[in-house]
Amino acid sequence: MHKIALGGNPNSGKTSVFNALTGSHQHVGNWPGVTVERKEGELRIGSEKFVLIDLPGTYSLSANSLDEKIARDFIIDKKPELTVIVIDQTNIERNLFLVLEIIEMGRPVLLVLNMDDEAKKIGVTVDSDGLAKFLNVGVCKTVANKRIGIDTLKEQILKASNRQDKPKVLKFSEKTEKMIQNIIPFFSNYGEELRRWFAIKALEKDEHIEELIGDNKFKQLTLKIEELEKSISSETDILLAEERYAIIHGIAKEFIKRVLTEEDRERLSTKIDDIITHRIWGIPIFVGIMWVMFQLAFFVGGYLVDVVDHWFSLFGNYLASVMGNSLFSAFITDAVIGGLGAFAVFLPQLFVLFLFISFLGDIGYMSRAAFVMDKFMHALGLHGKSFIPMILGFGCTVPGVMAARTLESKKDRVITILVTPLMSCGARLPVYALLGGIFFSPHEGTITFLLYMIGIIMAIMMARIFKSTFFKKEETLFIMELPPYRWPSARETFGQALRNSWLFLKKAGTIIFIAVIIIWLLSVFPAGIDAPPQDNYIGSIGRVLEPVFEPLGFQGWEAGVALTFGILAKEIVVGTFGTLFTGQEFGELVEYEQAGLKGNLIQGLKTVFPDGIAAFSFLLFVLIYTPCAAALATIKQEIGWKWMWFTAVYLFVLAYAVSFAFYKIAIFFN
């Protein structure tokens, strides 16, 4: 099997090329040791089989970021037969910067001049034959999102991987080449091409050179570079970038024809942008788009959730009637079907959210939203792009955490994910409604609003704390391309949303499923299914937790049980109280009223929470404590086990501290 790599700038249409080449034969995993997504796909050209590895989208290979390091390590260590580089033809000069860096590695390269339709529209024509001859690489033109030019691309891949042509070495200026020759001896144990490549990287002051050649040699190298810099009275890294762009300029002059002037092109592309990032309208437009997204996800999606929920419970009931009343049938209907249902009900809503996110991303709005919101978010210790994940968190933590992928720096990404659970999600609302209705009527609205506000304030505080503790030294950047607005292809946008939903189902689903089964087992053993919960393990857990929660004002073991179940999904807290106090499980107070059980429920709750202070203390706890299994599973998938456990523990401790402080202070003043 031939191994080929796929590289390119972000926004170059790399994903479309990947999808066009591999179709549904894709595997998604992580790069070894890190939680950066690694996509791999298979394709067959003629009788040959290829495996295509999608490198992270990067602007250069300076190993500045994790993405850049992954991309270049792959080419150096795994030596793919061919590196296919996708280029946005409408922005060819900046795209060529990465191309030159990869060409400098001396490995076979194939250039894909993508977005040929848009290039034509703005009057840009690239002489691909001329460019191919000049660089001694394959070049072909595509419109990948419309699947145009893909067959030619496949032919070219086959040809290039058979011929293994080395691209032409592009020389820098004479004085720079002399400097490179001066540095090459430091890398004498590498092959001819890599020697030169590392010498160039050393002159670019690459951070990873030190680990490559060791302390001693590195000190000599630094001295040598300082000496060279003195002789040219300039900085070598700036000089190399400058000369690379000069080479690009030469290539552009020779092989790129432009019909329209810069001004003409500007006029074409900036009309929409002037409105969308307008000084006055920019923020209202952003708020409007977020509002529409919410309406869609939580009303359309919410309706679908009810449908799925309905069918799952019908199916469960049917199975129960067929299988009779045994422990095994209870296991199947409650644990297995219930466990599947626990995450299947999320899916429609998630799908709508994912669809919206990929649409906004593809159309080019995401980077504008970050542009509009960055100052505000930066003041809070976050990044412009943190806004979308946090907003989504008000609906459901899961898509919020997944949307944090758009954040480039690990620091911003981790902090955003750590505080997103503090955005009060939709599942916590039934708990506020129940206790608010019983203890604070008619002010339950105010109480709910207050809880949302406390969540937001906590998120801001924690973001600031994390920023100044874990990530004190790390800088973050907002040097970000604002890509032209593009009408997305339905296939790409839809496919992206489907893939994200599938990923959630596969990765998070397993963990949620296991968690549901464990909790079910705890609740039926050892005394059996018909025994009251206090006789089973879950009751023991409740009793163990009783003294733990007593300082927060909760009386009795039921609170502990409800909170334990709440880790499955926050709204289960309501159902658990229902089961414990009335023997019936409903989601809302009205339903208990209709069943004539409202009195029992209120009585039960009033023994657990003797007064409004204890009830509010419980609500604070529910707002803040450990997120649900689905959210934790997603956090694990996105940033790893370590941060998942950290989130689970820090939120529990924070919830405890806040509830404790509130309870003690409120009691004192009362």
Added chain:
Amino acid sequence: MGLHPKLMLSQLLKDGENIMLMNEMKVGASGIVKAIIASPMIKKRLLAMGLTPNTPFRIAKVAPLGDPIELSIRGYRLSIRKSEASCLEVELSEND
């Protein structure tokens, strides 16, 4: 020689006025990158994005809250924070 001393002084002053940091520029103004004084990480990214010395650019826009700014450079749009723009010494172009 040949120039009146006073004229030379004003010429010098004018040069001084034209050199500034990018974050001090007004929206719509054009300039040329002169120097980059930044931490390695910021410098590398600025260079890769095409902000190399002698590159012409234009300040296209400022975000609604006053930061970041949007540049038009090398035929595309780039957004950078003012703190990052302050790493770039620029020369204002005359004709604006």
